[in-house]
Amino acid sequence: MTTQESATRPAAWHLSWPWVRDQLIRHSMVVVMLLIIAYFSYRSARFGTLDNLQTIAIAAAPFALIALGQTLVILTGGIDLSVGSVIALSAMAAAATVKDHPERLWLSVLVAMLVGLAAGAINGFLVSKVNVPPFIATLGMLTTASGLAYVVGEGAPINGLPQNFGEIANNQIFGLQIPVIVMIVGIVALALIMKRTSYGMRVYAVGGNPVAAQIAGVKTTRILFSVYALSGLLAGLSGVMLASRVISGPPNLGEGYELDAIAAVVIGGASLLGGRGSILGTALGLFLIQTLNNGLDILVVPAYWQSVIKGALIVAAVTVDVWSAKRRV
């Protein structure tokens, strides 16, 4: 723009080896992903089918919603540990609403989302207004919500739900199941919001430098509150979809899901210190994990080995990313 320095940029179509190497390093995560896909496709004919792609998408959907919320929270420099048990609580609330009342199908979805929103709002209030560290506030919510989930079910799963409750997770529109559609819409909408709206920019600013954001007139408490509330709301939605899939309300639903969500966000290139990360990165991280799960299942790798491989690959993926970020300087 202003001075001489704009002229010397390499053209994007310049296909020299340094350029290719640069692109490979820059998009290391995509490369890792492609390698994994190539390996599984080679090992199993079933892996590459459209059917299997849909299986992956269906498994990914509930994780996608909480990972999206988690991305915003992590962008502000916080963390939401409570999403797993908020899933359980909202699933139980939905199940209790719909039990013996098939006509309350949509009401149950609403209840689940409201319960999630309420839990998120409490997190947001504690973090933004009372200044409780996010780790502590949401750890408290993790325990509380999990306890409440058992209270709702009086210590047991809520079973014998009306058959139509299953429609939420299993009905199809345009050949896609509803959760998959919700996931796609969620990813696209949030990606747009984070890139193209003032709200998105404010979230990045609060995470990058809260003092500077405040001086620029950003209402930082409001932004902080909103990301936790949104994270809770999405966990609620995720909860009702999971409950619908099994047509019951198990109080331990979603246990440990927060860790997969956080892993997806971090693999996607976000910094736990805030200010750096993106929705598309998270989506990529999420699919990396889900593809891995799926491929290892197809190859009938025992569950405990799956854990080991997954953990190692997550660390490896992030190491490559950190290393390539250093190379870029």
Next chain:
Amino acid sequence: MEDVALECRDLAKAFGGVPVLKGVSLALRAGSVTALAGENGAGKSTMMKIASGQVKPDRGQVLVGGVPLPHGDPQAAHRHGVAIIPQELAPIMDMKVYENLFIGRELRTRAGLLDRRAMARKAREILDVFGVEIDPQATMRRLPVGLRQLVEIAKSTSGGAKVLLLDEPSSAISEREVERLYAVVRKLREQGVAMLYTTHKMEEIRALADRVVVLRDGGLVEDRPIDDITDDEIVHAMIGRELQDFFPELHPRGEEVALEVRGLHVSGYPSPVDLTVRRGEILGLAGLVGAGRTELLEAIFGVRRSTEGVITVAGKQVKRNSPADAITHGMALVPEDRKGAGAVLSMNVLDNGSLPRLSQFTLGGWLRQRNRTKKVGAAMESVKLRSRGLGQQVGTLSGGNQQKVVLARWLTGSVNVLLLDEPTRGVDVGARSEIYRIITELAASGMAVIMASSDMPEILSLSHRALVMRGGAVAGELTRDDLRSPDVQDTIFRLAAGLSRHKGPDSNAQPTALATKLATKEDGR
């Protein structure tokens, strides 16, 4: 003259295809101070980072005592006795002074446990050599920035550093602390340390340097003993042209009141503040470090709590403690600490430029890309920002250019009241005269400006009127005529230190103690 401690040979470095250093060679001799001058973005910090192994050069070599250093290996540089005091210090704030001094080379008792007593004693010895009173048991966080810096210097030199790279060491400390820094630098020179010292201040180059090297656009354009070069020649080498009219002509102020502050109780200070600024007027705020200038500006803008008082802009009352409302009424704040409070370093120039007036750049929440690119681009152009484009991350701009971003981002809309806190700290002479020009032009266009500054010439030459602050209250007011009188500096100092006009010169010890106390208080926040 032959004992070269550190030599750089033909160093070159480019960031993202843009050359920053284009083959720079330089030798530092033991027991000498070399001043490194150059405009913001000339590559001074990059040069130091290469010499200390933090950044890998694309080409060239760094030799210590004739031995080439491996590229991009800070540990190796450290082992060879090259230490850097970076532009931003990184001490461990919650540890004590002596712990910071001995990190990585702790003293142990025979049983292998930490020998805290010995470390504290040794720390006192090390610090005593510098002639500064620092309690080794104090926590780093409680020290003023200037003292923290001395501890960092003591740490690297007591660790056996033979080459010390100081990157703008005076930009974050008060005038009184600068004197102490000078003394330490001179002492180290006697001990045979080779030093490279970056600064934007001519007085400092004159006071300390044996030799001056000047970087311009990544090339070494001047390398001469200090006695063979005039100030004008240095400036000319830096900016490549003559610098005229350092301080531009002041335009007469208007009559209309732009900002009125009545009985403002700033949280943490006992007495209320009243002040009035008219359109087109530049009001200087002078005072010692810790006099409450920053706090007052922050309270007017609403980022620091005030408990009582009325603020009106152009006759309309502004909600206290609400920066958003202040912005709506046309206030703008350029804070003192541009990295900590001014810019979001992880975001690019365009986003930083849009942040203060987001609602102006959105339609129903959606960003209007074309519109904001145009407006932000024009604002950045008006301050002659040097960047690779609006997409460059602000964190990778040079210090002076970051300051321009922090100022220019307000200029995308109309500003009634501009609050400037140390607007030229760490800014090169060329850019500084540009910022002065911008400030006077903005005032001439009808803006009211309040400018807090520790730079005396800035206050004297740039303001229509000045207030001297002490302990969060206004201690005195100086008109344009007062500011022109020959003994004005003395008057300001006496007001700032709380001395009556009639006391003899022997009371000079008092302000030192007071200043130190105030400085400690300020930095404790």
